[in-house]
Amino acid sequence: MIFSKTLTHWYSNNKRNLPWRETKNPYYIWLSEIILQQTQVKQGLPYYEAFVSNYPTVFDLANADESDVLKLWQGLGYYSRARNLHASAKYVVSALGGKFPDNYKDLLKLKGVGDYTASAIASICFNEVAAVVDGNVYRVLSRYFGMDTPINSSQGAKEFKSLAQELIDKKEPAEFNQAIMEFGATQCKPKNPYCNICPFKDGCIAFNKNRISELPVKIKSAKAKKKYFNFLVFISEDGKTILEKRERKGIWQNLYQFPLIETSKSMTYKSFKEEADNYSLLKDLNFELVLYNKEDIVHKLSHQHLYTKFWVINTNRLPIEGVSVEKIRDFAVPILIGNFIESFNF
């Protein structure tokens, strides 16, 4: 109880003004929660504004084409969020008549909505006593209570959820949930938290045992693997290029890219030219090959590092159907491709 009171008091004095705090409309809260998964407020904010503006209601989102939803999501990453968002909007409209689920159990049925998001929406919009456990909550609780259980273990997930569910203010679950996350985000930060002015100073085990930098405990993930990407940037005399849709599961599913050749090592101009005939799109094609970037562009994802070269293929005719270079910005592309398109003078 004292924990909850201290926390919500802190929150009333320190909460940021954010657009999704002006509403309890579950559609808007849902949008904000999906956008903010593994995403900082600063990065997600403009996307939230864009989605609310382009799709003011769940019906608008449901009626959109997935390609347009992905285009609006471009640059935010974890694109399954956008695909699931769109699929769930269609589900809410077609199966529920547009009435948003109003409890934890039913919210959990939406694609892309897991324990955290269902708890967030249920508590914020419907005052259900469902404790959220996100990265902030793990950090705050592990420090205050001096808990060593790795937060990314199944045991940790159980322990922290259970503790949060005990602590939550049963009368004001919405306030409590948002308060503990805000506290973790702006005060009990990962690095250099403001312990000197912290209202939990006296009771915080990590602070009093000088263990702030050790908590929370997390199991290390595997190191990122290196990959070597070669994109073929076709340019025909009539101003067309080739884009292909990434249909398969994996990164960037349903986004567009230039035809890709993945190699086991970084290619030189000479080695690439020698292999060119083995690539079906280049076989029996007359073309001039220009290497756009001599040094690999390194694009770092959490689980792989992409060493990338863009190969410009000047040709009089394309080997397959192409698209006008003027329309290239209409397609949803990974930011790696988007950056190239912006810097390349088509």
Place this chain on the structure above:
DNA sequence: AAAACGGGGGT
């Protein structure tokens, strides 16, 4: 239980 899934920002 572990890996996959993006991109930006901080230290």
Place this chain on the structure above:
DNA sequence: ACCCCAGTTTT
């Protein structure tokens, strides 16, 4: 180089 972010889904 390593960590973190209003996590979820697939393997």
